[in-house]
Amino acid sequence: MSFKSFQLELDTRHDKYERLVKLSRDITIESKRTIFLLHRITSAPNGEEILMESEAKLDLVRQKIKQVAQELMGEDMYQFHRAISPGLQEYVEAVSFQYFIKTRSLISIEEINRQLIFTEEDKEEETKPSSDCENNQHHIWSLKVTPVDYLLGVADLTGELMRMCINSVGNGDIDTPFELSQFLRQIYDGFSYIGNTGPYEVSKKLYTLKQSLAKVENACYTLKVRGSEIPKHMLADVFSSKTEIIDQEDGLS
Numbered sequence: 001m002s003f004k005s006f007q008l009e010l011d012t013r014h015d016k017y018e019r020l021v022k023l024s025r026d027i028t029i030e031s032k033r034t035i036f037l038l039h040r041i042t043s044a045p046n047g048e049e050i051l052m053e054s055e056a057k058l059d060l061v062r063q064k065i066k067q068v069a070q071e072l073m074g075e076d077m078y079q080f081h082r083a084i085s086p087g088l089q090e091y092v093e094a095v096s097f098q099y100f101i102k103t104r105s106l107i108s109i110e111e112i113n114r115q116l117i118f119t120e121e122d123k124e125e126e127t128k129p130s131s132d133c134e135n136n137q138h139h140i141w142s143l144k145v146t147p148v149d150y151l152l153g154v155a156d157l158t159g160e161l162m163r164m165c166i167n168s169v170g171n172g173d174i175d176t177p178f179e180l181s182q183f184l185r186q187i188y189d190g191f192s193y194i195g196n197t198g199p200y201e202v203s204k205k206l207y208t209l210k211q212s213l214a215k216v217e218n219a220c221y222t223l224k225v226r227g228s229e230i231p232k233h234m235l236a237d238v239f240s241s242k243t244e245i246i247d248q249e250d251g252l253s
Helices: 002-042 047-071 081-103 109-114 130-135 147-170 175-197 200-226 232-252
Strands: 117-121 138-142
Touching: 002 047, 002 081, 002 147, 047 081, 047 117, 047 138, 081 109, 081 147, 109 147, 147 175, 147 200, 175 200
Parallel strands: none
Antiparallel strands: 117 138
């Protein structure tokens, strides 16, 4: 009888884990679509429409995260963290990218977690007369992004900012690359303080972050030194060729 109860408990746990993996995949896919949409803002005539559409997409992602929070209610989140971590990292990347486009600053982990508190009225309570509204009960679910997921999401954000820099130059926007360069330098400095003392995944992302910063700084250098002699419509081609050279050098080293 004891082994049967153990089997039931393990099967229930495995089923929950698989459901969380599927939800994490959905969160990842929808977050990536939001990021692709936000990249269009560099060439769109009306950026407000894209921001509104991206907010609607992020609301759908949060509904998926709400399902994750419901699955984890009463459970130790860290037992299932590996199942949901990829989706949370991608969500952090998408929401921080949108926040940067709006404010030109980095969203805090506290602000992200504030958006992941969900309430829902009990359906039985909703059927009662309005005079009983004060007694209405609310179900509250919340999911906290861990500091490691936040750091990994921000590290991935730098790659999107590098692409935004190249796209901006291709569209004749000369100011954005210099803003991005300064912002990326601040993020790189922050990650440098962590160094090898942080989790393994964070130190591994530091190399990619350094590559993105180098590409943006190279774009700013080209704009500053050769911007006047290269036509604007050819700047993107110059950057793409130089980016390939940097990638080849990094591969050889």
